[in-house]
Amino acid sequence: MTLADDFGYDEKKLKEQLDFLEITPKDCAHVRALADSFASFREYFT
Amino acid sequence: MKSNPYTRALLQGEGRLERLKKSQEDYFSELIQGKYDKDYIEKRLRVGQVHQMVGLEPIYYLAAYNQYVQITFPKFAEAFSEKNQEGFSSLLSLVKVIFFDIALALDTYFKTNTFALRKRNEELQRALGMYLQSQRREEQYRQLLSHEIRGALPPPLLPWKCYWRKRAVA
Secondary structure, three states: OOHHHHOOOOHHHHHHHHHHOOOOHHHHHHHHHHHHHOOOHHHHOO | OOOOHHHHHHOOOOOHHHHHHHHHHHHHHHHOOOOOOHHHHHHHHHHHHHHHHHOOOHHHHHHHHHHHHHHHHHHHHHHOOOOHHHHHHHHHHHHHHHHHHHHHHHHHHHHHHHHHHHHHHHHHHHHHHHHHHHHHHHHHHHHHHHHHHHHHOOHHHOHHHHHHHHHHHO
């Protein structure tokens, strides 16, 4: 059993959480654009 | 993190800081992949569990996250200076994802603490049960002992019999 299972994070709950925070595929694309925009993205965090 | 005595203490130990840097690097790479599935949640929950286990209180986790936001957002804004709207939308999306992660981390704290409290409560219940059982046995033993003592005594010595005997004589 995974920790996610243990915490009750099935597909339904995951979708509920993403919906609740209004995280859409568009947001995922926006976030990916950030990574694409920074060739040296990692240096900001390390 | 090094400037605070509490977080500095957590970083003591060979290679701990380097490991943290590496895990943060991996974390942010995953954060901006835009893929939030069960595997992603599993990793976030595990990290939250480790935070909880090493005693990193939520306020320090939030403070560290705030530091990342304070450092990185101006850099994002700078990078998107010529594409204001796109940059702004991306940052708003990133904030949503960050809140999603914070919710997962806090969930780990609450659930792990609740689990620990429940376990402690069960242990207390068990201990109370054992105590009550020993009390009952002690009472049974006392009654048994009392019965045996009374049974072994000669009848004239029993107080109520002495009383009635005295009354009869009088």
